[in-house]
Amino acid sequence: MIDQRARSDPDPPVPPCSERLVRVLGLAVLALWLFSGLVWWVPVIAVVLALLVRALRVLLPSSLRRWMPSVVLALVLLVELAATTVWQWLVVAGAVALVPGLRRWRVSRWPAIIAVVVMLVGASGWGWTWWAERQRQAAAAAADHEFAKARMLPDSPNGVVFTLLTLIAREDRQTCSLFSEAGAQQFATAHGAPDCTGAVRRLREQVRDPARYPNPTPATIESTTSARSLISTCSMSWSTFVREIPDPGPRLAVLLAERQHGLGYLIVGYRPC
Numbered sequence: 001m002i003d004q005r006a007r008s009d010p011d012p013p014v015p016p017c018s019e020r021l022v023r024v025l026g027l028a029v030l031a032l033w034l035f036s037g038l039v040w041w042v043p044v045i046a047v048v049l050a051l052l053v054r055a056l057r058v059l060l061p062s063s064l065r066r067w068m069p070s071v072v073l074a075l076v077l078l079v080e081l082a083a084t085t086v087w088q089w090l091v092v093a094g095a096v097a098l099v100p101g102l103r104r105w106r107v108s109r110w111p112a113i114i115a116v117v118v119m120l121v122g123a124s125g126w127g128w129t130w131w132a133e134r135q136r137q138a139a140a141a142a143a144d145h146e147f148a149k150a151r152m153l154p155d156s157p158n159g160v161v162f163t164l165l166t167l168i169a170r171e172d173r174q175t176c177s178l179f180s181e182a183g184a185q186q187f188a189t190a191h192g193a194p195d196c197t198g199a200v201r202r203l204r205e206q207v208r209d210p211a212r213y214p215n216p217t218p219a220t221i222e223s224t225t226s227a228r229s230l231i232s233t234c235s236m237s238w239s240t241f242v243r244e245i246p247d248p249g250p251r252l253a254v255l256l257a258e259r260q261h262g263l264g265y266l267i268v269g270y271r272p273c
Contacts, residue, residue: 024096025073031092032080039083046076087129090122146261153178153264157223157231160257160265166214169249171204173197179267183256186270190253209248212238229265231255234273 033042049072081089097115154160160178167175176184176196184196193199207213217240222232233252238245256269 022069022073025070025077028092028096029073029076029080031095032077032084032088035088035092036080036083042076042080045079046072049075085126085129087122087125090118091126092122094119094122147263149177150260150263150266153260153266155264157225157229157257157265158218158221160229160231160255160267161216161221161223161233161236161252162214164252164255164267165216165249168200168203169207169210169213171200175200179270183267183270187267190270190272203250203252207249212245213249227259229257229259231257232273 029042029046033039036042053068053072094115094117098112098119154163164175164178166172167178179187179196188195188199191199191202193202216233216236216238220235220237222235224230232254234254236251238248251273253270253272255267257265258268260266
């Protein structure tokens, strides 16, 4: 019976106002879809809603059927609003209102001017939001890098000395990663080198026993265990209670090490004994 009534009750012609509404909503849906990054679920939702409304079409009176495309587009638009920002809404609203505003330019220029102002406000806010998000991402990436670097640093004041001696004995390129920028400059100056790498090279030339050099007697290293630790290697020795062992390489200096993010220690100061 429903099918017969639907066949005997054809859809009335679509009024011009409904056609204009479909065009406006369609333009807004397309623009917001572009702004959302062409996400896949927007066309899927549009197709599902269209099929659902199409299935319920026979239950609606003929006077409402002509508004079905507008209803589908309006529902899709509401979903897209949740995935975009208010600044993007303003840009789209201004663009949609600009076309009729230009058509009425000879009658009144204010609609077009207001549409342009709305677009500019939305574009400015959108640009500022984009820039702020990029800044936040850059800060987060820098913080992640600092945490990763802190995890690789020695976790104790004595460990700073052992690691530094080990890397010097190998003339390892990672030696200077134990220093802050200011600490690396003080390290280079203390050993008469132009830079940190040059200081490492000069110290390596003074190492006579690379195998023994990284293993001084821990008790001869003077240090304080705190977030800001002063470490002295001026009295450092490789001798034991059993025998006297000649120094296998040069003593270093007084180091100032700071704990980074509650993890490893970074050498931020370096002065000769």
